[in-house]
Amino acid sequence: MSNTKTFVYINRKAPYGTVYALESLEVVLIGAAFEQNVKLIFMDDGVFQLTRGQDPEGIGMKNFSKTYAALGDYDINQIYIDQQSLDDRGLTIDDLQALVYEDEDDDWNEKSSIHLVNREQLSDIIESADVLLNF
Amino acid sequence: MPLDVNGTTYETDEEGYLANLSDWAPDVATALAGSDGAELEDGHWEVINFLREYYEEYQIAPAVRVLTKAIGKRLGKDKGNSKYLYELFPYGPAKQACKYAGLPKPTGCV
Amino acid sequence: MPTLHTVNKSAFERNSLESCLSVCKTDASVLLFEDAVVSGLQNTTVSNQITQAAGSGIKLYALSEDLKARGLSEERVMPEITLVDYPGFVKLTVENDRVQNWL
Numbered sequence A: 001m002s003n004t005k006t007f008v009y010i011n012r013k014a015p016y017g018t019v020y021a022l023e024s025l026e027v028v029l030i031g032a033a034f035e036q037n038v039k040l041i042f043m044d045d046g047v048f049q050l051t052r053g054q055d056p057e058g059i060g061m062k063n064f065s066k067t068y069a070a071l072g073d074y075d076i077n078q079i080y081i082d083q084q085s086l087d088d089r090g091l092t093i094d095d096l097q098a099l100v101y102e103d104e105d106d107d108w109n110e111k112s113s114i115h116l117v118n119r120e121q122l123s124d125i126i127e128s129a130d131v132l133l134n135f
Numbered sequence B: 001m002p003l004d005v006n007g008t009t010y011e012t013d014e015e016g017y018l019a020n021l022s023d024w025a026p027d028v029a030t031a032l033a034g035s036d037g038a039e040l041e042d043g044h045w046e047v048i049n050f051l052r053e054y055y056e057e058y059q060i061a062p063a064v065r066v067l068t069k070a071i072g073k074r075l076g077k078d079k080g081n082s083k084y085l086y087e088l089f090p091y092g093p094a095k096q097a098c099k100y101a102g103l104p105k106p107t108g109c110v
Numbered sequence C: 001m002p003t004l005h006t007v008n009k010s011a012f013e014r015n016s017l018e019s020c021l022s023v024c025k026t027d028a029s030v031l032l033f034e035d036a037v038v039s040g041l042q043n044t045t046v047s048n049q050i051t052q053a054a055g056s057g058i059k060l061y062a063l064s065e066d067l068k069a070r071g072l073s074e075e076r077v078m079p080e081i082t083l084v085d086y087p088g089f090v091k092l093t094v095e096n097d098r099v100q101n102w103l
Helices: A020-034 A044-050 A064-074 A083-088 A119-127 B026-034 B042-058 B064-075 B082-088 B093-100 C016-023 C034-040 C047-055 C064-069 C086-095
Strands: A006-011 A037-042 A079-082 A100-103 A109-112 A114-117 A131-134 B003-005 B008-010 C003-007 C029-032 C059-063 C081-084 C098-102
Touching (some): A006 A020, A006 A044, A006 A119, A037 A044, A044 A064, A044 A079, A044 A083, A044 C034, A064 A100, A064 B064, A079 A083, A114 A119, B003 B026, B026 B093, B042 B082, B042 B093, B064 B082, B064 B093, B082 B093, C003 C086, C016 C047, C016 C098, C029 C034, C029 C086, C034 C064, C059 C086, C081 C086
Parallel strands (some): A006 A037, A006 A131, A037 A079, A079 A114, C029 C059, C059 C081
Antiparallel strands (some): B003 B008
16 A cells, blocks of 8 residues: 555653653554554663553552553554664663564464563664654 | 432433443433433443443543444444444434443543 | 752653753752663763762662663673662652752
8 A cells, every 4th residue: 555654653751750651652643543554663761661561550650561562452563672782781672571463474372472572673774764753 | 410210319410421430320320311302221231331341441432433343342242333332322322322321421522 | 958860761862851950959869760770780881971970979779670681780880779669769859858850
């Protein structure tokens, strides 16, 4: 479909301290209705948005980290994590939740949505965008 | 407009959605439907229960497209289509079913 | 006359922790809360700053509720940092003569 554009969302903030992470997630979910080609980048402190075992009850916030697992249902399955950002923060990919989708073209097999990338690959992903959204 | 169920009063917003998620119980759902002049049958409950489970797991109410696909997978193709869901919930499956399930309006629902 | 310094922004994103530590007296306390708790993780690009500050006598704290919110367990935090809860935060403000917020 010639009307399809590539939307790249760049997420660079830790969750809860500011509203950026939640706002981004809401825009992604609402935007999913337009069935475009969507890619999400998590880099810098944005990688903290996907840590496992979040429990913000003690700070009086909703645990929206559970919602990332629904992205596959919304056909959002191109999620890019910056390796350098993990390294700089003493994190590994295993500290992040696994995100999967069911591949319609492959008998609904469950596949990982997450791709670990370096800065060169990130620059290519940014270059692939028709629309860039920053949070 | 507050909702009265067996002597207990529940707070709702201007569109009749429950103000507090934790207030929900099956008889509250029945009362919410009743105030729209609707009666809940097995088909409705399947969708309502599905929505509550989805919300519990993902903290959101699914968009109609996602709901339709997921219902089809869970309850069979004959139920996973908008015709069936609109017959059950003529005001819009996501909007109306979420209301009876005690959930906020789905994200992106217009 | 000790001072409690509070930092609420990530050291990976802002220089508030760096500025704070550069002007801290050695009898000061520094509390990391909100997004700043991520600065207290082990093996990061800012770990050195924390080790150095602790070595000079500065007492470092992080708010446990904010770590828990972000899925960061106690074992991930540098041993130089003491975890406090909200009542502990209040106690620190009372024990010190003033509070400097590095916003």
